[in-house]
Amino acid sequence: MRNFINYKESIEIINNIQLNNATTQKLFITNAIGKVIANDVIASHNSPEFPTSAMDGYAIKFEDLKSEFLEIIAKNPAGSVVEVEVTSEKCIKTFTGSLMPKGSDTLIPIENVEVFDNKIKIKKEVPFGFAVRDIGENYKKDEVLIKKGTIIGFAEIGVLASLNISQINVIVNPTIAIASTGSEVLDLGEIQTNEAQIRSSNHLTLEALFKSNGANILQMGVVKDDIDSITSLFETALQKADIVVTTGGVSVGDYDFVQDVVKDRLKAKILFHGVSIKPGMHILIATKDEKIIVALPGFAYSSTVCAILYVLPLIYKFRNSNESLPIIKAKITQNFPKKTDKTVFTACNVSYINGEYFVDFKGKKEGTSAILTNMLESPALLIQDENSGDLKAGDLVDILLINHLK
Numbered sequence: 001m002r003n004f005i006n007y008k009e010s011i012e013i014i015n016n017i018q019l020n021n022a023t024t025q026k027l028f029i030t031n032a033i034g035k036v037i038a039n040d041v042i043a044s045h046n047s048p049e050f051p052t053s054a055m056d057g058y059a060i061k062f063e064d065l066k067s068e069f070l071e072i073i074a075k076n077p078a079g080s081v082v083e084v085e086v087t088s089e090k091c092i093k094t095f096t097g098s099l100m101p102k103g104s105d106t107l108i109p110i111e112n113v114e115v116f117d118n119k120i121k122i123k124k125e126v127p128f129g130f131a132v133r134d135i136g137e138n139y140k141k142d143e144v145l146i147k148k149g150t151i152i153g154f155a156e157i158g159v160l161a162s163l164n165i166s167q168i169n170v171i172v173n174p175t176i177a178i179a180s181t182g183s184e185v186l187d188l189g190e191i192q193t194n195e196a197q198i199r200s201s202n203h204l205t206l207e208a209l210f211k212s213n214g215a216n217i218l219q220m221g222v223v224k225d226d227i228d229s230i231t232s233l234f235e236t237a238l239q240k241a242d243i244v245v246t247t248g249g250v251s252v253g254d255y256d257f258v259q260d261v262v263k264d265r266l267k268a269k270i271l272f273h274g275v276s277i278k279p280g281m282h283i284l285i286a287t288k289d290e291k292i293i294v295a296l297p298g299f300a301y302s303s304t305v306c307a308i309l310y311v312l313p314l315i316y317k318f319r320n321s322n323e324s325l326p327i328i329k330a331k332i333t334q335n336f337p338k339k340t341d342k343t344v345f346t347a348c349n350v351s352y353i354n355g356e357y358f359v360d361f362k363g364k365k366e367g368t369s370a371i372l373t374n375m376l377e378s379p380a381l382l383i384q385d386e387n388s389g390d391l392k393a394g395d396l397v398d399i400l401l402i403n404h405l406k
């Protein structure tokens with residue numbers, strides 16, 4: 001009889017896996033979108049470096065605000081440096097993005113003045129320093145602007161560009177080899193020869209999930225339930241990938257060979273085989289020569305839930321990223337019983353109304369762990385801890401936001 005550990009213990013084991021130092025690569029910034037930056041980015045200068053005008057108007061001395069007229073002594077277009085200084089009762093026509101001329105401290109917008117030849121009359125006053133962007137308004141020299149572990153997105157690209165940084169060091173994404181095992185499962189396009197065969201969805205569901213969450217994929221397709229084929233699958237996959245993920249063949253059936261191969265042929269170090277969760281209780285995680293093996297159950301819903309719970313955190317770990325699973329609180333809108341003493345992950349609908357998350361089960365199908373369609377539309381996983389009881393409408397519950405995974 002196998003020893004089933006609880007969910008919390010299984011996650012601690014995953015968190016404690018020691019990985020080698022991540023490899024980094026240098027990329028041009030827009031090729032690094034979605035990658036994890038390996039070093040802090042520190043501002044090399046103030047932005048702006050000099051007081052800069054935020055509007056089109058006239059640069060003045062604030063003390064002249066009440067003067068009857070101010071003489072326009074120069075024009076100061078953006079991109080050029082005006083040498084003339086603003087002195088008492090003088091002003092310089094200055095534009096959005098122009099440096100504030102020496103001697104000036106305030107900008108009167110064009111709309112606030114009346115122009116008489118080379119003079120202006122201020123019709124509407126402004127406070128001191130109006131429409132002047134101070135030195136370092138956007139960022140200050142030596143400020144840490146992007147922390148290592150951040151995933152590069154559009155805002156990071158913009159900040160890097162403003163720092164004139166064209167290439168950055170990013171973590172090389174882990175490679176995950178994926179295969180579905182089972183003599184009844186057919187790859188796409190494979191000809192069906194009897195009624196007991198079904199189309200494999202798992203290997204492609206997992207490819208989509210891992211690819212969009214930061215892994216390179218080695219798709220190995222479908223492998224029949226046969227010890228030699230499964231052994232050679234693992235041997236190849238372990239050479240090429242950091243993580244090998246399979247589905248099927250981990251429970252108690254006569255043809256559940258994945259576990260036999262991992263334990264007896266590969267002699268991998270078993271971290272656990274069996275967790276008190278629903279779905280996915282037969283999950284097996286092992287290590288072999290610095291590589292990680294994740295053998296998931298065959299059912300489509302079980303393998304997907306377990307891939308989210310165990311493989312995504314491994315990807316985060318390989319990428320040294322500051323990501324974590326998006327688990328938040330929501331209000332449940334109907335009574336919901338606790339059906340087993342395991343930790344249970346149930347697909348539900350999630351909506352966000354007036355700043356609060358709500359969950360219900362409208363349209364969700366009940367049945368076995370084969371029902372992947374429950375993950376369509378706007379799903380979340382309701383998490384019922386092993387020690388929790390029945391839920392009542394209005395209770396605050398933990399949910400994992402599936403649509404926040406990419």
Ligand SMILES: Nc1nc2c(c(=O)[nH]1)N[C@H]1C(S)=C(S)[C@@H](COP(=O)(O)OP(=O)(O)OC[C@H]3O[C@@H](n4cnc5c(N)ncnc54)[C@H](O)[C@@H]3O)O[C@H]1N2
Pocket residue numbers: 180181182184185198199200201202203247248249250251252253256279280281282296297298299300302369370
């Ligand atoms: N006597 C017992 N039977 C079962 C137990 C148990 O404890 N005692 N556990 C059940 C649970 S829970 C699960 S989960 C499954 C896990 O079994 P396996 O991981 O060995 O998976 P398979 O038997 O290979 O497949 C299960 C199911 O999923 C379908 N499948 C398999 N691969 C794919 C694929 N690539 N794409 C789509 N669907 C797939 C397969 O046809 C089966 O229907 O064991 C229970 N049995």
Ligand code: MOO
Pocket residue numbers: 277278279280281282297299302303368369
């Ligand atoms: O362990 Mo299984 O509950 O059907 O995935």
